[in-house]
Amino acid sequence: MNKLRGLSWGGGAGVVVFALWGVIHYGTPVRFLPAIATGIVAAGLPYGLARLNRAITRLRRRLADPETGISAEKGSVFVSKSSIDDPVETLETVRDAVKRDEEYDETEREAFEEGPGLSIRHGGFHNTFVRITRGGRVVVTGASERTADVRDVVGDACSLTFDRTRENPFQGLQPIKGAPRVFLGVFIFTLLVAGTAAVGAGAYPTDAYNPAERVVLVGIDVQGDVDPSVSETDTQLSKASFLADVVAEGETEVRWAQNDSELVAQQGRNALRASNDARRYLASARAGSPTSEQLERADRIERRLRAAEQSVAEALSERATDGSIPEENATKLSRLGDRFESVERPSGDDGDATTTERVTRLAPHARAVAF
Template sequence: MNKLKYFCLGGACIVSLVTSWAMVHYGPQSAILFAGIFGLGSTALPSVLSRMKYYVTRIYSRYLSSGPRHGPGEGTIFVSTSPVEDAFEYLEAAYTAIDRDDTYESVTREEFSEGPGLSVIYAGFHNSFVRVSNTGMVVVTGASERSIDVVDTLRGIKDIRFEQTNRSPFVGYTPIRGAARVFLSVFVAIALMSSIVMIGGGAYPNDAYNPAERTVLMGIDAHGDLNPRVSATDTTLTRVAFLVSIVEEESTEIGWAQNKTTEIERHSQQALAVSQEARELLGSVASSDPTTAQREQIKSLRVQLTSAEAAVVTAVDEKTRSENVTSTTTIDETTRELAEE
C-alpha cells in the first residue's frame, strides 16, 4: 500500500472540508481560498513528481533508442499486436521454441515484478526478456540488437505479429519511494498544517493574534458548528475565555528581558485590542438572554479579564520604571484605556 498516496488523499479531503466550512462560516475570502488551494496543491505534489519522472524516463529512453550507439532494434521494445489467451501456456511454448534454437546460449524461466517470464541469454552475458502484460500482450525487451532474433523466433508461435515501440507496457506512474518519499511526506505534512494555519489567518486577520491563536479560535468556531450539543452562546464564551488567556499571556511577554520600547508598545496594543473584543463579545452574550449558568460564567470571565488587564498595566509600569525602556504616548494611552476597561 502506498501510504504517501493515501496520506495525501486524506490531507486533501481535510483541507477541502476546512476550506469549504470556513468560506461558509466567515464568508468568501480570497485569503481562505488561497490557503485551501495551497494545501490541495501540496497534496498533489507527489503525484505530479511521479508523472514527471515517468515522462522524463520515457523521453530519455526514446533518446537512447534513437542514438547512434544503438543498432537496429537495440535498446527498443517489441510488443505483440494482439493478446494471447493463456500467458502461461504461451510462455511454455516460447520456452520450448527458444530452447531448441541454437542461436541462443540458454533460456530460463524467471519471476518478474510483473509476473512470470523468460530470460534469454546469448554471447555469455547479453540477454533479452520475454514477458506477458496484464492485457495479454507479449513484450520483448533487451539492450541488444539480438532481441530481433528473439522476436523472429516468437513470430513462429501461434503466428503472432510484433511492432517496435519505445514505450513499455510495464512502465507507468510509479510511486515515490525511499528517502524521497520520507522527504515528501514531511513536506506535505508541513504544507497541510501551514494551509490550516493560513485559513485561520483569513478567518481572523486581526494583527493582535499570532498564527497559533488564530488557528485555535477557528477550531473553537468549528467545534461549535459541528457539535450539536454546543450552543452558539457557549461557543462565544469559550472564545472569550481563550481571549482572556491571550491578554494574560501578553502581560508575561511584556516582561521579557529583551523587550524594548517598540515591543512594549506592540504587546500592550495587542492586549488592548484583544481585551476590547472580549468585552464586546461578553456584552453581546449578556444581552442575548443567557441561562443562569451562562450568566455566572460571564461574571467570572469579566473578573478574569479585568485581572488580566490589570496585569498588563502592572507589567508595563514595572518595565518602564525598572529597565531602560522609554514610555511613549502610545504606551501611556494604551495602559490608560486598559485601566479604564
C-alpha cells in the first residue's frame, strides 16, 4: 500500500470511527455528520480521482480516430473481435505458428496477472506480447512496427480478426503522480484535520472554545473511555484543570486584543464561559465519590482557577480604564470584569461542595447588569 492510499484510507477511516464514537458518547448524531462526511471524502478521494481520470481518458480515446496520432513506436494494442474458448490451446497454436516463422527470434511462455500468455522477441530486443483477457479476447501489444505482423500471424493461426485500439484492456487505474500527488496529499491531510476539528465542534458546540481546545477536551473524554485506570472523576478533574489554563490564557487574549471593544469583550466572555464550565466539572467531581487525592487535586485546580479569574478581571478593568476603548464600551467591559468577581466556590476549608457561597465585590445594581 502506498503512502497516499494509507493516509487517505487510514486517516479517513479514523475520522469516521472518531465521529461514530462521538455520536455514542455525546449523542445528537446530526452534529457529527460533517465529520463523518469529511472522513468518507478523505478515504475515497484518491480512488475517485483515479476513476475520473480513467473515465476521461477512455472517453477521449473512444472519440479519437484509432489510426490517427498513434505510432507503432509509442505502442500498439490490438484486441480480437471475438473470444476464444481455450486459452492454453490458443497460445500453443500461436507459439507453433511463430516458431515456424524465421522472422522471430524466440517465443516464451509468460505468466501474467490474468493468466498465461506469450512473449515474442524479434529484431534482437523488441518484444510483442500475446495475452488473453478474462473474457476470452486475445490481445496483442508491443512497441514496434512488427507488432502488426504478429497480429497477422495470430489472426491467421487462430482465425481471428483484430481491432486496433488506444485502450489497453489490461491497464488498470493509474495512480496520480508528480506534483498533483503532493498537492492531493496535502489536501487530504487538511481534510483529516478538518474532520477531527468537526468532531470537536460536534462534541462541544460553543464559540467559547477554539478548535484546538475542543479537540483537547474530546481527547480527555476519549482517554476516560478507553483507559480503565482513568475514572469519571479523573476525567472531570482533567477537563477542569485544562479549562483553568484556558481561563488563564484569557488574560493574555484580553491584553493583546486591539482597540476593538467587541473583540476584547468576546475574549472576556469566552474566559467566563470556560470558568463556568470548569466549576461545573469540579462540582461534578466532588459530588461523586472522590478519593482524598482527588479532593486535593480539585482544591489545587480551584485555587488555580480562582487566580486565573482574578487575572482576567484585572485585565478587563485595565482595558476599560486605559483610554483605548470608548467610554460607553469601557463601562460594559468594567461590568464584564466584575462578573468574574461573582462566582460560586466551595465554602469552608474542607472543600465541601454541598454548600456554596457567592463571593462578590459588586454593588447590587451593578450585578444586575448583563453584558
